[in-house]
Amino acid sequence: xxxxxxxxxxxxxxxxxALGSGSRAxxxxxxxxCADCHEDVVAAFAANPHATAGGGNxxxxxLACHRGGNEHAAAGGDKAxxxxxxxxxxxxxxxxxxxxxxxxxxxxxxxxxxxxxACDTCHAMHPAGIPLEALLRQAGSSACVSCxxxxxGEFARPYTHxxxxxxxxxxxxxxxxxxCHNPHGGRGDDSLKRDAAGELVCLSCHSDKxxxxxxxxPAQVTGSCMSCHQPHGSVNAAMLTRAxxxxxxxxxxTGTPATxxxxxxxxxxxxxxxxxxxxxxxxxxxxxxNTSPLLAR
Amino acid sequence: MTTRMLAMTVLLxxxxxxxxxxxxxxxxxxxxxxxxxxxxxxxFRSQTREKEGLFVDSLRLVATDHRSSRLFDRLRLEAAxxxxxxxxxxHLELDRARAFSLRLDYRRAEVFSxxxxxxxxxxxxxxxxxxxxxDRQRDFFDLELSLLPGRWLTPLVGYTRTTYAGPAxxxxxxxxxxxxxxxxxxxxxxxxxxxxxxxxxxxxxxxxQGWRETDASEKLTLIPGLGAGNSTQPTLGRDVTATSLxxxxxxxxxxxxTNAYVSGLVGGRVRFLGSFATTNAESESSEFDSxxxxxxxxxxxxxxxxxxxxxxxxxENPSWRGxxxxxxxxxxxLDLSVAYSASHRELDGRSFVTSQYFDTVNFSGVELGDxxxxxxxxxxxxxxxxxxxxxxxxxxxxxxHVWGAAATVDHDVTVSPAAAEVVxxxxxxxxxxxxxxxxxxxxxxxxxxxxxxxxxxxxDADEAVVRTDFLDRDRLRLRGSYKIASWLRVxxxxxxxxxxxxxxxxxxxxxxxxxxxxxxxxxxxxxxxxGGMNVVQSDSRLTVRRPQDFxxxxxxxxxxxxxxxxxxxxxxxxxxxxxxxxxxTYDGTAPFDLDRTFLxxxxxxxxxxxxxxxxxxxxxxxxxxxVADYEANRYSLLLRWNRK
Numbered sequence: 018x019x020x021x022x023x024x025x026x027x028x029x030x031x032x033x034x035a036l037g038s039g040s041r042a043x044x045x046x047x048x049x050x051c052a053d054c055h056e057d058v059v060a061a062f063a064a065n066p067h068a069t070a071g072g073g074n075x076x077x078x079x080l081a082c083h084r085g086g087n088e089h090a091a092a093g094g095d096k097a098x099x100x101x102x103x104x105x106x107x108x109x110x111x112x113x114x115x116x117x118x119x120x121x122x123x124x125x126x127x128x129x130x131x132x133x134x135a136c137d138t139c140h141a142m143h144p145a146g147i148p149l150e151a152l153l154r155q156a157g158s159s160a161c162v163s164c165x166x167x168x169x170g171e172f173a174r175p176y177t178h179x180x181x182x183x184x185x186x187x188x189x190x191x192x193x194x195x196x197c198h199n200p201h202g203g204r205g206d207d208s209l210k211r212d213a214a215g216e217l218v219c220l221s222c223h224s225d226k227x228x229x230x231x232x233x234x235p236a237q238v239t240g241s242c243m244s245c246h247q248p249h250g251s252v253n254a255a256m257l258t259r260a261x262x263x264x265x266x267x268x269x270x271t272g273t274p275a276t277x278x279x280x281x282x283x284x285x286x287x288x289x290x291x292x293x294x295x296x297x298x299x300x301x302x303x304x305x306x307n308t309s310p311l312l313a314r
Numbered sequence: 315m316t317t318r319m320l321a322m323t324v325l326l327x328x329x330x331x332x333x334x335x336x337x338x339x340x341x342x343x344x345x346x347x348x349x350x351x352x353x354x355x356x357x358f359r360s361q362t363r364e365k366e367g368l369f370v371d372s373l374r375l376v377a378t379d380h381r382s383s384r385l386f387d388r389l390r391l392e393a394a395x396x397x398x399x400x401x402x403x404x405h406l407e408l409d410r411a412r413a414f415s416l417r418l419d420y421r422r423a424e425v426f427s428x429x430x431x432x433x434x435x436x437x438x439x440x441x442x443x444x445x446x447x448x449d450r451q452r453d454f455f456d457l458e459l460s461l462l463p464g465r466w467l468t469p470l471v472g473y474t475r476t477t478y479a480g481p482a483x484x485x486x487x488x489x490x491x492x493x494x495x496x497x498x499x500x501x502x503x504x505x506x507x508x509x510x511x512x513x514x515x516x517x518x519x520x521x522x523q524g525w526r527e528t529d530a531s532e533k534l535t536l537i538p539g540l541g542a543g544n545s546t547q548p549t550l551g552r553d554v555t556a557t558s559l560x561x562x563x564x565x566x567x568x569x570x571x572t573n574a575y576v577s578g579l580v581g582g583r584v585r586f587l588g589s590f591a592t593t594n595a596e597s598e599s600s601e602f603d604s605x606x607x608x609x610x611x612x613x614x615x616x617x618x619x620x621x622x623x624x625x626x627x628x629x630e631n632p633s634w635r636g637x638x639x640x641x642x643x644x645x646x647x648l649d650l651s652v653a654y655s656a657s658h659r660e661l662d663g664r665s666f667v668t669s670q671y672f673d674t675v676n677f678s679g680v681e682l683g684d685x686x687x688x689x690x691x692x693x694x695x696x697x698x699x700x701x702x703x704x705x706x707x708x709x710x711x712x713x714x715h716v717w718g719a720a721a722t723v724d725h726d727v728t729v730s731p732a733a734a735e736v737v738x739x740x741x742x743x744x745x746x747x748x749x750x751x752x753x754x755x756x757x758x759x760x761x762x763x764x765x766x767x768x769x770x771x772x773x774d775a776d777e778a779v780v781r782t783d784f785l786d787r788d789r790l791r792l793r794g795s796y797k798i799a800s801w802l803r804v805x806x807x808x809x810x811x812x813x814x815x816x817x818x819x820x821x822x823x824x825x826x827x828x829x830x831x832x833x834x835x836x837x838x839x840x841x842x843x844x845g846g847m848n849v850v851q852s853d854s855r856l857t858v859r860r861p862q863d864f865x866x867x868x869x870x871x872x873x874x875x876x877x878x879x880x881x882x883x884x885x886x887x888x889x890x891x892x893x894x895x896x897x898x899t900y901d902g903t904a905p906f907d908l909d910r911t912f913l914x915x916x917x918x919x920x921x922x923x924x925x926x927x928x929x930x931x932x933x934x935x936x937x938x939x940x941v942a943d944y945e946a947n948r949y950s951l952l953l954r955w956n957r958k
Binding site: 227293 | 361421577625627712743871
């Protein structure tokens with residue numbers, strides 16, 4: 018706890034320095050010229066994350082997306098002269114800043130971009146009222162499940178991650194689709210987020226499964242968590258892909274043919290006995306062990 | 315940090331931020347929840363994690379101040395689930411233009427499982443819950459500060475702390491029996507990051523260097539009264555019993571990591587995107603086990619009365635992954651992209667285990683005194699993956715998107731078998747390669763109110779590394795939506811998946827169909843109706859070998875499920891009502907019924923104040939195992955205060 022407090026103090030120093038030096042460096046009280054006609058929009062924009070992004074004064078921040086704004090104002094408000102980014106064509110304005118950053122980048126050729134689903138399908142640049150997180154049009158994952166209704170069905174199964182109310186249930190603090198998926202990323206497994214070390218998002222919460230272990234279950238070597246688990250929800254306990262543990266294990270641990278990876282349990286594992294129907298009663302360290310090659314502890 | 319402290323911190327931060335601001339908007343909703351459960355409370359809590367008590371349902375606050383003399387331009391605070399809930403979340407954004415940008419996140423999740431039929435050898439006898447339960451808490455704190463945002467060079471620092479702690483129940487196999495142990499785990503992961511992002515001459519990129527440290531300790535002890543173990547039969551004429559079992563485990567791991575990424579345009583046309591991440595995790599562990607009682611070991615072919623075992627482990631796990639993609643617009647409406655990604659991961663593990671068996675007696679009854687064994691084991695595996703893809707995307711008309719891709723995925727896995735693992739020869743190590751050729755094609759059409767998309771993917775693999783790998787797989791996905799009128803919208807999706815591995819001895823096949831849809835009707839601004847349906851039919855088959863007689867039999871697994879949903883939202887004057895019902899019914903290998911009905915009524919008292927009542931009824935029936943059934947009612951009353 019002491020080291021935790023030290024870390025907080027250490028990390029707070031740059032904040033305080035920035036705060037102390039910021040009063041002269043970043044103050045911008047230049048009137049926003051757009052407010053002459055668009056007073057409500059400009060007032061609401063103060064709560065928008067873009068209000069503090071980029072350089073220049075307040076008017077410049079409007080012009081960053083609304084190209085031709087000066088000409089539009091000079092012409093007395095001619096709408097033909099100003100750009101209002103909308104749809105696929107309008108996405109270029111967003112992507113001029115939001116692209117290619119970090120381990121989970123916004124990828125213009127991502128799965129949604131390729132299908133012509135533009136930024137403003139899910140995001141609202143000038144929302145009314147208190148803006149939602151990430152300027153989403155709808156709260157939580159509502160936008161996701163409106164196009165992916167089968168995902169809502171999967172999360173309605175009895176064993177799932179605790180999801181936000183917009184997916185299923187009543188939880189305001191639950192996980193959202195974007196907790197694990199990068200909606201601006203690729204297809205299939207490429208849509209899964211990765212942490213700063215490049216590891217799959219599952220380990221961000223399930224850190225006890227990260228290891229490294231002296232003995233790793235080869236399922237983690239050849240596949241991923243999804244080899245045995247259904248993270249969107251399962252009809253089986255522990256979100257497993259099979260109802261009975263023995264069935265899940267034996268599908269790999271059968272020595273036919275001899276060319277695949279997966280050992281054969283010896284014959285004292287008599288499956289007619291309940292003791293041997295539940296493999297993880299003995300093989301408790303199924304994700305990895307530092308002591309037992311049989312993953313028994 | 316207790317949730318009460320957290321709630322106070324959040325409210326103080328909100329108050330401090332808002333006091334200094336020019337503009338303030340907020341929305342706070344808090345109240346009390348009651349629960350009424352009949353049947354299996356363990357299953358209800360394992361599935362829903364619902365709790366009873368006071369809680370802050372949600373808080374959203376935005377304070378802005380664009381005067382030069384103030385500390386920030388924008389403060390945004392979101393919190394949910396504070397108090398007596400199993401999930402809490404706080405998110406803070408604090409920005410000052412071109413000076414700093416601060417992001418802080420906190421999440422708490424209480425994880426609970428006490429299921430009667432998960433790996434429970436006594437489930438059939440109606441003994442519940444099972445022998446593997448946990449009641450633990452995860453806390454996640456993350457802070458990231460970017461300095462000078464919007465300038466060409468942006469330094470950043472970050473810190474993440476994750477903790478996972480609490481009690482659990484597990485089993486321990488020793489002396490030819492399994493015993494139930496109470497576990498107490500305490501794990502902390504600290505991660506520091508420092509980096510810089512840059513943007514110059516159309517090229518963006520960044521480098522982040524991080525350090526992660528994990529410390530974990532776990533203490534396990536025999537649960538009083540359960541020294542008889544799981545086995546009710548004597549072994550070689552002797553009862554196996556434990557009078558004491560104790561096990562302590564401590565692990566520490568370090569993982570320095572680096573990630574870098576870059577993107578940009580060459581010649582104003584050709585876009586490139588690249589990323590690379592590498593880490594080298596190392597762990598050290600020490601374990602001490604002690605046991606007293608009457609035990610049998612077939613490894614040393616003796617009975618014994620006590621065991622003291624120490625183990626020292628060390629593992630090293632270097633890995634890297636990189637990706638490069640180049641995109642070339644061939645025509646104004648046609649893009650070509652070429653991508654290659656590669657990843658490498660390996661493990662080198664060593665373990666040194668010394669075991670002392672006390673008062674040993676051989677199976678003939680001869681007393682042989684104490685016996686020591688030493689095991690020095692080394693494990694190693696290595697995995698490489700490479701994915702090469704060529705993709706074409708065309709947009710010949712604004713209403714049509716067409717894409718197609720060809721890809722090759724190469725896997726190369728080498729696993730060294732551990733000598734102690736050998737139980738039956740084969741399947742425990744070796745070198746395995748697998749190449750998958752993938753073809754994808756799809757189209758999306760948007761014509762006025764109608765949108766339709768289809769994608770087909772075919773995979774063809776030359777080998778299987780594990781038995782569940784496919785050799786052939788075809789997947790077809792369809793999606794359509796039609797906004798018939800401004801008040802009526804229909805969405806439908808479908809997916810057909812067929813996968814197989816016809817290798818003799820495996821004979822695997824998967825046939826899965828999923829389809830569903832939603833209908834949304836908004837006849838008036840104050841009324842909306844929604845209905846949905848999802849259907850899943852999935853059958854899989856694979857040959858397995860029974861260990862007890864080595865006979866072969868098909869492993870069959872089937873899901874035949876249907877989910878129906880209906881919801882209504884009504885806004886009449888000061889009243890806002892939402893109600894809905896969901897029925898999920900599954901046949902197949904794991905049949906069950908899950909019904910959920912809810913009603914939420916919100917009353918606007920004044921412009922700033924409101925009250926809300928929420929009722930939910932949930933009913934779960936697991937036909938072949940009624941011990942798991944439950945019926946639960948949840949009631950909550952909330953007050954809402956807002957300023958917009």
